[in-house]
Amino acid sequence: AAETDSPSGGRSGALTPGPAVAGHVQKIDVNPPKGTRDFPPEDMRLRNWLFDHFKEVSRLHGFEEVDFPVLESEALFTRKAGEEIKDQLYCFEDRGNRRVALRPELTPSLARLVIQKGKSVSLPLKWFTVGQCWRYERMTRGRRREHYQWNMDIIGVPGVMAEAELISSIVTLFKRIGITESDVGFKVSSRKVLQEVLKCYSVPENLFGKVCVIIDKIEKIPVDEIKRDLTAVGLTQEAVQELLQVLSVKSLAELEERLGSSGEAVADLKHLFSLAEKFGYSKWLQFDASVVRGLAYYTGIVFEGFDREGKLRAICGGGRYDHLFSTFGADDIAACGFGFGDAVIVELLKEKGLLPELGLQVDNIVCALDEDLQGCAAMVANILREKGQSVDLVLESKPLKWVFKRAARANAERLVLVGNSEWQRGMVGVKILSTGEQYEVKLDDLK
Numbered sequence: 001a002a003e004t005d006s007p008s009g010g011r012s013g014a015l016t017p018g019p020a021v022a023g024h025v026q027k028i029d030v031n032p033p034k035g036t037r038d039f040p041p042e043d044m045r046l047r048n049w050l051f052d053h054f055k056e057v058s059r060l061h062g063f064e065e066v067d068f069p070v071l072e073s074e075a076l077f078t079r080k081a082g083e084e085i086k087d088q089l090y091c092f093e094d095r096g097n098r099r100v101a102l103r104p105e106l107t108p109s110l111a112r113l114v115i116q117k118g119k120s121v122s123l124p125l126k127w128f129t130v131g132q133c134w135r136y137e138r139m140t141r142g143r144r145r146e147h148y149q150w151n152m153d154i155i156g157v158p159g160v161m162a163e164a165e166l167i168s169s170i171v172t173l174f175k176r177i178g179i180t181e182s183d184v185g186f187k188v189s190s191r192k193v194l195q196e197v198l199k200c201y202s203v204p205e206n207l208f209g210k211v212c213v214i215i216d217k218i219e220k221i222p223v224d225e226i227k228r229d230l231t232a233v234g235l236t237q238e239a240v241q242e243l244l245q246v247l248s249v250k251s252l253a254e255l256e257e258r259l260g261s262s263g264e265a266v267a268d269l270k271h272l273f274s275l276a277e278k279f280g281y282s283k284w285l286q287f288d289a290s291v292v293r294g295l296a297y298y299t300g301i302v303f304e305g306f307d308r309e310g311k312l313r314a315i316c317g318g319g320r321y322d323h324l325f326s327t328f329g330a331d332d333i334a335a336c337g338f339g340f341g342d343a344v345i346v347e348l349l350k351e352k353g354l355l356p357e358l359g360l361q362v363d364n365i366v367c368a369l370d371e372d373l374q375g376c377a378a379m380v381a382n383i384l385r386e387k388g389q390s391v392d393l394v395l396e397s398k399p400l401k402w403v404f405k406r407a408a409r410a411n412a413e414r415l416v417l418v419g420n421s422e423w424q425r426g427m428v429g430v431k432i433l434s435t436g437e438q439y440e441v442k443l444d445d446l447k
């Protein structure tokens with residue numbers, strides 16, 4: 001039966017456990033909650049491989065790691081701009097009657113911590129985190145409800161060197177995992193383009209976020225719906241027309257013709273593209289006036305990483321958010337950042353045949369040949385572990401055939417066998433599994 005959320009919040013369907021029948025326990029549903037994932041060892045190795053690259057790139061760029069609770073006050077995310085992220089908030093009332101939410105994104109938590117730290121931290125801040133983010137979406141669309149996001153943020157730098165540095169970080173990541181500029185690119189624009197157009201039509205500043213959120217849907221819903229939604233928030237037909245035209249501008253030169261050279265939008269974008277030359281990633285960037293991103297708080301440069309074959313959703317996205325802090329009642333601080341999810345990138349690596357082969361790897365299997373030598377085997381394991389060697393210690397009596405099979409599965413370097421006669425002479429048996437070479441070695445010489 002199709003899985004649907006029943007009003008009671010339970011789930012109907014073939015696998016849902018029924019009530020315990022008197023005398024025996026009904027088998028539980030061993031799958032994780034709808035829209036969530038387990039990470040069994042082979043998936044966890046891939047996740048760690050990816051996250052280790054995230055963290056190494058952040059370290060290379062001089063960023064400090066931070067973290068926040070996955071549970072936040074709902075107030076952090078209740079922006080009134082019609083964002084999808086708010087419609088899908090995984091929120092509830094806790095036992096203390098507090099409105100809380102599983103975070104749908106990391107930037108508001110980061111802003112909260114920066115405000116909390118206040119003058120005790122010196123700007124600029126370069127902070128990064130990798131954290132799980134949540135959304136509650138009716139499973140009718142069968143989409144995931146959680147993913148992990150790598151975020152890097154620069155707080156306190158108003159100039160576009162900050163955005164250039166963030167894009168440099170992402171390019172570095174792509175290169176490390178074998179993705180090139182022929183596989184992906186970055187669409188770059190600035191929300192100041194929209195701001196300058198809206199200003200010409202005397203559209204009140206407080207509508208800016210809403211207009212951007214509507215326009216972000218331009219490739220997802222019919223243009224007539226976009227026009228209707230823009231009109232509904234109070235834009236005139238002329239303003240709507242001009243907005244849609246400026247979004248179809250094909251080059252920075254054409255944008256400059258349209259908006260003039262004196263505006264910040266053109267200046268910022270020209271500066272960013274010239275910095276891209278210096279950073280060496282010009283080939284990765286393209287101006288695309290239609291990029292606005294779907295988060296209400298962006299105020300300047302926005303960018304998103306895309307796959308050139310056009311098969312996948314955006315790989316990453318980010319931009320400048322210079323007024324987020326004042327929405328939390330604090331003084332504004334110039335800021336920019338990006339989010340990079342753990343799902344689309346893995347789909348891209350699969351497409352490109354770039355998934356790494358990450359088998360279990362252990363240095364030694366240590367095995368007692370007799371039940372009463374288990375303690376001696378533990379001593380051997382200890383000696384090796386103190387030398388930094390990984391040891392899979394066989395914990396119960398097993399036939400040698402089983403031990404060899406486990407050693408092969410663990411891709412072990414060597415097998416260390418603790419036998420009675422050898423032990424009496426202070427020796428253990430060693431077998432190098434790659435060559436079959438076999439020898440005895442004194443315990444003290446084991447390394």
Ligand SMILES: Nc1ccc(Br)nc1
Pocket residue numbers: 085104105133134135144145146147
């Ligand atoms: N914001 C958000 C959270 C979780 C997933 Br899956 N996608 C987007």
